[in-house]
Amino acid sequence: MSLTAFMPFLVLEKPATSKEKLKSGFQVLEGCGRNLYIGSRDGTIQHFTLLEPEGNQQTVRETRRKQLGSKDLITQMKVLPVQNHLLVLCNGSITAFNMFSLEPIPTLSKIRNVSLMSVNDSYSLAQPLVVELFTLASRRRAVSIHVVSVNKWECIKEVSLSQDPVSLAVDGSCLCIGTDKNYILHDHKSGITLDLVPHDSTNQSVIVQAVGKGEFLLxxxxxxxxxxxxxxISQRPPLQWSQGVLAAAVYPPYVLALQSEGLLIYSMLDQHLKQTVPLHKAIGLLCTTESVFVFTESEVYNLQPIPLDVQITALVNSESVHEALELLQGVEGQLSEDTYKTLQKNTAHTAGFVKFYQGCFQEAKELFIKGDIDPREIISLYPDLPSLGDGFTSQLAAVFNTRDLRAMRTEDYATFQGYQEFLGGFLSAIRGTDQSHGHGRDIDCTLLKLYAERECHKDLDQLLSSGNDCLLDMCVPYLEKNKRFFSLGLLYQSHGQADDAVQTWVKIVDGFLAVSSSPDVYKHIVKFLSQQKCRKLLWKYADWILQRDQEVGVQIFTNRGDSQESLSDEDLAFLTKYPKALELYLEHLVMDFKSKKEKHHTLLATTYVAHILRDLEHVRAMDTTGNTTRYKLQQFLQDSTFYNAEDVQEAIKCTPLFVEKAILHGRAGEHFKALEVLVHKAKDQQAAEDYCRRTSEGQSTEFINQLYLTLLGIYLQSPHSVRAAVDLLNGNSAAFNLLDVLQVLPDSWSLQLVDRFLIESLRWNFHSRQMRWIEKNLVQVEYHRHKIGWIRDTRGMIKVEKWQLCQRCGRYLMEPIFLRSLKGELIHEHCGV
Known part of the structure; x- marks a missing residue:
């Protein structure tokens, strides 16, 4: 038990008396505001007024005393402040007195045969001047419901029970009744009864206490x-209290259980015993909105509740952080917003540090973020970190389990690394949030040092690749000392010093700066320069970039994202020194930017030619059909329509690029020359057939027949090309007109040489004729189908009434008339079809 929730004060003590006078001892207690009423065993009612407390003392002053005539035991009292009534249960009857004068109220006659009474406190919220009173009958199993006003009361309902009632509590329309055997719930409006749990009335008190909001304590x-x-339904865990509980009361968030020798105070939040108030022969317990009273036969104690904020602060100071957090969360609705925020912040700070030194880093991180702690409080705990500015001094008190991280770094470095990892994670989590406002420099400098020291290269580069508040004077020497030169360039870059950044990276690539590990710095420089809007920096390093690698280096021009209009001739002039880069740049202009300038297309074609010729000289070989560049040249010559064919022809005139020459002849419509070059100079039968196939795409049948017949004629001119001619006929029978072929074939050819062609050609001609016949008939069927539909739509005549609208001429009908229906439209006869 680490909590003091209530402070007991003796407010009234009856003078010591002989045993014969014990009949006048205290029996029942009732209170309302500063009014305290005590009922004695001899039927005496005493009215006391609570005086203002002086220091740690509180006293009372007796105001009135009333002796009941019967001098019987007073068993229960209840104040009704709305009517200024004091209800007294004595000798089985309820009598109403004025709560100030203690004089009986003559208009309210006694309610007899009552063993217990209870008031519905929530009833007055709906009807402020009326109180609902419930009584248990002492001689019969029933609960009577009375409505009490200032001058009268009346019984409006009676609820019968199957067992003898012993105790009663009311909330709204729900009655919680303890009988001699068990507890039950009864809704007196709906009539529904629920059996709860049994009990042993011979060994324990039958206690029923209303908690509020439709909840009861049993x-x-x-x-x-x-x-x-x-x-x-039970929505809270039960309390395990000791045997011999005489009475119980709820003072949120606590439950008070009274025993003969003391008062036990439990928390409703964690169900643990929090405080014990020792007493001697206690007999009763009274809980009001202001405080709690406990009394014996001769003494009355006032248990003043300790303010919740004081309780939480005490728990925090004693480092009972779990209890403090639980209590704080449970009483949030009972505290002002400012008080709650202050307590929440202080509690989270202390709890965070306790978890921090225990090594529970995830919980500590959540608590520090929840408590909005100044990040410098955490940074200041670590050794050898950048100094904190503004003369920072920690404002937090040390907790009991504080550990010296400076000593830990020397004695237990493995554990210290865990604390370093926590610091990095915590600062990264709050970086850029409101919690880091005003402390960006301290956070970023600390993260830089942590990442560099722990070789978290990815985290370090990510920190420096974006906006940061690192101080150059502090961080540059540290990165240089740890040979983090790539990160140093990123630091320069993030602070707008682009030239310094590139110079640093260039030195790394050239080997002047040794680094432990880094990404591909050369590619990073290329990417960085391609993103620079200032071309001055690009030209400064362009030669160094392209001398290293033309294929990668050209990206400083191609990856800039500029529009086509911003691409200057200066780039082309510069790239003439670097043929491969020039070729890639021109491909970028033509393929990506879709340039239609003749200059770009012609230059790309001649650049391809130059590349191919360099390869030919290098390998000293004439067969370059597998060359990738040559394939790209052929495709480009076939697809592009913007290059100057004469310039390209001039470039390849004295070269063995026969396929390319054929393509250019074909673009000029000189198909005979093209095929002749492929057959006689390139000596490539397959290329000749590919040329015919490619050129025939989308052309008429006559053109295709003539083109293939031209290739056949070229083959027939040479006696060594008989096999090529036969292969051409057999492989492309559908492309030839049979009659034209028969006219040009030499008489010396045998039938067996062309029998395959003849058979396939006849089959193809027959197939084509049949397909044309089928297509013709299908078209006729479609025509007749549409004609029948049209006839059906125009055949009917319908009658419509006047004032209908003709959908052809737009005029209204002045009298009923027959109209024709044409495709869903109503049309006058005179409008025609």
């Missing part, structure tokens, strides 16, 4: 304080 079996709502 003294259940096994010495359990059970919470149950109006639906019979």
């Amino acid at each position: 003294n259940g079996p096994g010495s359990l304080g059970i919470f149950v709502n109006s639906h019979g």
